[in-house]
């Protein structure tokens with residue numbers, strides 16, 4: 001029977017509930033339990049697919065092609081699980097389902113209400129996420145207790161906990177303990193109010209997790225325990241850390257996993273956290289410094305390219321390099337000589353992206369990497385920009401563009417090296433929707449991609465609408481850019497690279513979504529190897 005661990009948050013949002021849930025998932029996985037996760041997002045969007053990375057951070061794509069909250073990335077990376085569509089539920093989906101049923105006559109003339117209909121639909125989603133019967137299902141509620149939009153979820157959690165035996169469910173509440181400026185006193189009042197708010201909603205927390213800049217002293221712990229109606233050992237410190245991968249150990253040190261298992265009446269083995277700790281140690285210390293530039297458009301928001309940053313951390317740690325990753329705003333490269341900005345770096349990455357703004361800067365970065373023979377890794381839009389840069393500057397097609405930039409008749413469709421395709425694979429002004437989720441790819445013998453992956457057939461997650469125009473591939477190859485990965489059925493371009501001794505590989509997929517600390521992604525490892533080898537000292 002699956003046990004349920006609910007995680008709510010108080011005081012402020014973005015406290016790291018996702019990392020805490022993922023960290024507990026890691027601790028229990030290491031102890032031999034099968035865990036899974038559900039993220040409840042109280043916003044009205046059906047999914048994160050249409051949300052601006054500036055507001056919401058990265059859109060994390062699952063194997064089954066769902067566009068989800070970035071917390072699913074934390075869960076997969078920490079707990080080594082593969083999640084899907086059913087592991088992220090939004091208010092938009094819940095209401096969508098209720099309203100569709102109402103139109104189909106499902107409610108048989110009854111009045112459709114938040115209680116019971118919306119709340120029952122949420123409870124069904126929780127049950128559905130646990131359908132493959134993990135030992136423990138973590139259910140994280142986005143937002144902050146007291147938010148109007150979170151209320152139906154809170155009520156669903158209350159009912160769900162009430163309907164199960166006591167030792168089948170547990171509630172963790174994560175709050176912020178703010179400190180007054182200049183190293184002053186830690187304040188507990190917002191946390192007290194948050195506990196009160198939970199009680200008003202009929203919920204009683206089992207553990208209070210406290211995020212703060214400084215470790216909590218005994219007096220603070222006791223005061224919080226009193227107000228939260230808990231024993232002091234149920235008040236847990238979640239101190240700020242340099243590296244999120246240290247959080248499992250911080251929780252382990254306070255035996256939170258033991259207490260949780262005890263409360264849920266499960267008795268897993270002691271487990272082995274040593275491989276994880278070894279990774280966290282090398283990620284924190286590293287060897288020689290390795291400077292990588294990532295050139296993108298949403299660089300002002302740290303979470304926009306979350307998985308990419310993490311994939312680089314995993315690979316650098318595996319190769320004993322001290323990663324220094326800088327985000328470069330693509331448009332800055334459109335003004336003046338890119339060398340002035342890029343010369344410091346041992347490797348360049350152009351990640352996924354959308355739209356024309358910044359595309360010229362990305363192509364400047366790619367051109368610089370190509371001409372200076374600096375290792376280059378292109379991801380999704382990064383591949384598309386690499387193809388157009390090559391068309392323009394090597395194939396002599398100065399007007400080469402992507403159909404994505406055709407917002408008026410300014411460009412000629414003939415010049416679309418990256419385009420929309422119809423279902424016969426012909427360039428067309430109208431395309432389908434996004435190509436999403438896991439797609440196979442066959443690699444060419446002798447290629448760098450094959451050397452990196454070590455196997456001919458691979459699968460990676462996709463999220464894009466445009467494709468390299470099949471009609472231009474012969475011209476690309478005649479000029480020296482090789483297509484070294486193709487979709488086995490459609491023949492679509494999946495990977496391109498440049499021959500010779502420069503490491504220049506671009507993929508239409510998003511390999512960053514599959515990298516984990518204990519299994520760094522082969523393409524990132526190969527890129528880090530190349531960048532390390534080429535450090536100009």
Ligand code: GLN
Nearest residue numbers: 352353380381464465466
């Ligand atoms: N904008 C490009 C497309 O839709 C690339 C998308 C991406 O990088 N994820 O094809």
